[in-house]
Amino acid sequence: xxxxxxxxxxxxxxxxxxxILFCVFLYGPVCFAFFVSxxxxxxxQHWNFVGLRNFEEMISDAVFWVSLxxxxxxxxxxxxxxxxxxxxxxxxxxxxxxxxxxxxxxxYVPAVASIVVAAILWSWIYFPQYGILNIVFGALRLPxxxxxxxxxxxxxxxxxxxxxxxxxxxxxVYLAGLQAIPEPFYDAAKIDGANSWQTLRSVTxxxxxPTIMFIxxxxxxxxxxxxxxxxxxxxxxxxxxxxxxxxxxxxxGFQAWxxxxxxxxxxxxxxxxxxxxxxxxxxFKTEILY
Numbered sequence: 001x002x003x004x005x006x007x008x009x010x011x012x013x014x015x016x017x018x019x020i021l022f023c024v025f026l027y028g029p030v031c032f033a034f035f036v037s038x039x040x041x042x043x044x045q046h047w048n049f050v051g052l053r054n055f056e057e058m059i060s061d062a063v064f065w066v067s068l069x070x071x072x073x074x075x076x077x078x079x080x081x082x083x084x085x086x087x088x089x090x091x092x093x094x095x096x097x098x099x100x101x102x103x104x105x106x107x108y109v110p111a112v113a114s115i116v117v118a119a120i121l122w123s124w125i126y127f128p129q130y131g132i133l134n135i136v137f138g139a140l141r142l143p144x145x146x147x148x149x150x151x152x153x154x155x156x157x158x159x160x161x162x163x164x165x166x167x168x169x170x171x172x173v174y175l176a177g178l179q180a181i182p183e184p185f186y187d188a189a190k191i192d193g194a195n196s197w198q199t200l201r202s203v204t205x206x207x208x209x210p211t212i213m214f215i216x217x218x219x220x221x222x223x224x225x226x227x228x229x230x231x232x233x234x235x236x237x238x239x240x241x242x243x244x245x246x247x248x249x250x251x252x253g254f255q256a257w258x259x260x261x262x263x264x265x266x267x268x269x270x271x272x273x274x275x276x277x278x279x280x281x282x283x284f285k286t287e288i289l290y
Contacts, residue, residue: 037263054264064265066240067248071272074159074244075223081163082170082219083212089167090174091200104175107168115165119232122161123148126233148234151241158229158242166222170215177211178204213284220276225269245269 037055040048058064089107096103110118125132126147134144147157181204189199205212227246230236236243236251245265253262 033263033266036259037267039260041257041259050260054261057261058264058268063240063243063248064245064268067243067245068268068272070155070241070243071224071226071245071269073155074162074226075220075276077156077159078162078166078223079216079219081159082167083215085163086167086170086174086215089171090178093171093175094178104168104172107171109168110165111169113165115228116232118161118165119229122157122164123233126157148242149238151239154234154238154242158233161229161233162223162226166219170219173215174208174211177208181207209284213280216280216284220280221273224273224276245272 038049038051040050040053093103128134128144128146128149131147133147137144145153148154185203185207186199189203194202225246226244227250230242230244230247231250234242236247246269249262249265249269252258252265
């Protein structure tokens with residue numbers, strides 16, 4: 001009997017380098033992080049296996065739930081704000097015939113700027129005594145506001161900075177979707193006697209659903225792990241009112257050196273992302289299948 005060596009499909013050989021990279025730099029660290037979440041690490045030489053103790057502490061940690069609420073609120077404000085404001089900016093761009101490129105460049109500049117630069121700029125604008133906003137409020141005889149020092153509005157002040165930074169980018173994405181809509185749809189709406197609002201609701205928005213889905217996914221993927229703005233502008237304060245879950249993970253992992261507890265909270269953050277992905281899949285299910 002002659003031994004026949006099994007044939008290995010050539011496709012597997014081409015995919016093998018990418019699979020190795022995924023295992024080494026993605027799946028390997030995830031498995032290692034899960035092992036760390038079951039441990040208590042004081043130093044790199046002292047590891048103690050504690051089982052689910054970190055997850056039990058996370059459930060009873062009041063600040064964890066506050067940071068979780070802040071993360072969800074911040075992501076929701078970003079999604080709703082960018083979806084609406086960017087849409088109206090794009091509708092304005094779509095009507096401009098001359099100088100459209102200039103306006104697009106002006107609105108796109110904040111997206112190019114670093115998030116740290118945006119944080120410093122808006123920290124000056126929000127400054128209680130000498131900030132531009134309070135100077136304008138004082139000139140209008142309105143009471144000044146401590147935008148970043150009041151726990152009731154500090155998170156919303158941060159959310160507006162995030163919306164301001166990204167709305168120009170996604171207005172251009174909207175504009176690309178608007179220009180891809182065939183003109184006969186609008187001609188048919190005019191023949192039927194539809195006004196501007198009816199055309200927007202019945203023609204523009206339904207045909208923009210793939211673009212809207214893309215924007216929702218991108219904004220959420222940036223907003224859920226938000227850390228730069230709260231760290232740079234408020235350091236999570238006042239009274240944890242702007243502490244996001246990612247910032248709370250960073251503080252425990254790299255300042256308090258509680259890597260086990262930080263890893264446990266990281267898996268909670270992954271769970272939030274998966275829940276959102278499932279909701280997004282259910283909402284846009286027909287468009288994805290199409």
